[in-house]
Amino acid sequence: MSERQRANHQCGVARPLRILAGVLAVALLPAGCGLPEVVDLPLPGGRPAGAGYTVTVEFTDVLDLVPRAAVKVDDVTVGTVERISLAGWHARVRLRIDRAVRLPGNATAAVRQSSLLGEKYVAVAPPPTEPARGRLADGDLIPLSRTTRGAEVEEVLAALGLLLNGGGLAQLRTINIELGKALAGREPALRDTLTQLDTFLAGLDRQKADIVRAIDALDRLTGRLARQRQVVGEALDSLAPGLTVLARQRAQLSGALTALGQLGTVGTRVVERSRADTVASVQALQPILEQLARAGDDLPKSLDFMLSYPFPPNVTGAIVGDFVNLSVTADLDAASILANLLAAAPTPTRRDARPNTPTPSRPSSAGPAKPGGNPGGKAGGKPGGGVLPDLPLTGCLPDLKNFPATWTPPEECGLPEGCRLLKPGSPVPLGGLLLPKGVVPPGTAFAAGTELPAGTVLTADCVLPLTGEVTGQLGGLLDVLGGGLIQ
Known part of the structure; x- marks a missing residue:
């Protein structure tokens, strides 16, 4: 008999017994036997002493959690499960918690198991990864994003059986053999690779502050670009007409570059043909330049004297009124x-x-x-x-x-x-x-x-x-x- 047939047989045998047992049968009926909703039964086990307040929790899977199960905070029973219902493809569990228990508004919930073969219960706790905010009140909802469930013994055993039943170990053996073949004879290269990797990681560790600073600077740059997104968009939009014109004039630009290459060839030919005349012109300028060099500072002095002709440049200091001083x-x-x-x-x-x-x-x-x-x-x-x-x-x-x-x-x-x-x-x-x-x-x-x-x-x-x-x-x-x- 297979496991599925055995489970169906157990459900079929258990159902008449639970019907005859009445209230006890309803409390012990597993969720996997097909009962979608269970009504409240007044049991004194985990019921709060006072009026309490109700909280609804959404789970993807409640396993074999049953009504009247305990609600615990730090392994202390503070309430009970009142109702389990189906909403779409997930379960909704209504909890009643003692009014004296105060929980944050962003509390989390999980389906736990008291022991290896023990009963299931709902554990409510503050968020582990963020600070507590607000307060959980009557009628609040804990969504799917803040609920989890523990691993079942059957799931652990099934995974272990898959590993031990010739599948996982054989694959590990194959991987080990192939890895040994791949590394055989390459131990020095592998050791050198590991050494270089260690040096590389050590360099990264030494430059950790610089890397963090570079990342922070990049973050500031991206933030500034994000704030100036409109300006950058307008700049890119303004480039579109220019790119369009360049695309239309692509043939003309290509022709201009080609003509420029031809111009260089012509210019080289002109320079080569006029080289003798150019050298002769420069040689003809040599006497003029020599005479200018020989004149020295006489030429600028004469130009300075021309500005105040017929008086010397310093005559302005000798002119007083209508006469000139003479020394x-x-x-x-x-x-x-x-x-x-x-x-x-x-x-x-x-x-x-x-x-x-x-x-x-x-x-x-x-x-x-x-x-x-x-x-x-x-x-x-x-x-x-x-x-x-x-x-x-x-x-x-x-x-x-x-x-x-x-x-x-x-x-x-x-x-x-x-x-x-x-x-x-x-x-x-x-x-x-x-x-x-x-x-x-x-x-x-x-x-x-x-x-x-x-x-x-x-x-x-x-x-x-x-x-x-x-x-x-x-x-x-x-x-x-x-x-x-x-x-």
Whole structure:
């Protein structure tokens, strides 16, 4: 006989006995025999002493719970089961609890068993996972979400029988054998994997605070995005027209990118063909750039002077009302003054010792003069003096590329005796002249405008003496602006 037939047989035998037994049979009738609802019977076992209050509890399965079963709180009987009914696919159990027992409004209920083969009862308790709220009152309902039931002995034995009846153990044996075959010979790799896993978990444990902080930051970010959901939605909606336009112009964009590639090829060809012309243009610019570099700061200074022409840039400090202050520094040397006033031209000392040497005079300042090839030259110019003969192109100037420390001009150049050129950087002797820019100014034995290395030093014998001749112009402000009082 199978278990189902045995259970039906037991139910069939038990039903006549329970009918004959009356009230006792109704109390002991199991729920599995088909009686859907049982009425109350006044038994004194678990009934509360006072009036009490009723609570309805919903269960998915009440097992063989019967009316008049006990209701317990912390294993203390506080009430009884009044009624068990069927509502849809779950059972509804009405409990009567002593009025002196106070339970929270979110209390839980479970069908328990007093012992292995003992009777069933309903255990009511505060919620284990959340704080207690409110108070359970008369007529309240404990829903399915807060009710459970314990495991039946039959269920435990059935599961154990399934395990011991050749099914579970055989499967465990197969798993064990296959696992041994899979790991055979791979113990070092498995050990290394476990070691790396341990290192990885240890690293995660050390970075637990950082991970928690990152998760919190991500939570704040998602919260902010959730609060700005409307803004993000509007932004995405505003992108739709632009994406639509890009989709329509996809062919044009592809053509533009393709043409851009072709443009690069054409540009390369143009650059290669014009490379020679470009190099020639740059080489043609080289002299201009060299002259600009040689001009140095003269060009910006001249531009600064143009803003205040005909006055120097600092003239604004000298203008007071309708007149201009003038500051003059005079070097009053009595001997020089008397020589300039009494002598038409000073008598040279060292030059007269050489015959057939013309007396030098201040060269003309009409413009820069390059060294010439007429060492004898004609005497002329202003009264009272001669004109310095033009220097030859060779022999009367040092090699500018290999400038010596001290250069003495040959006698045939007709320069004053003792005139020397000192290498740039040499100390300036008494009465000598330093050429900061390498261009010889008027008033020396060399032609004005002669180019020498910057910083070249001329000795005192290369500087011509003053003749005492004064030519001037008197007049008002317009005359001064036109040429100045002293030429």
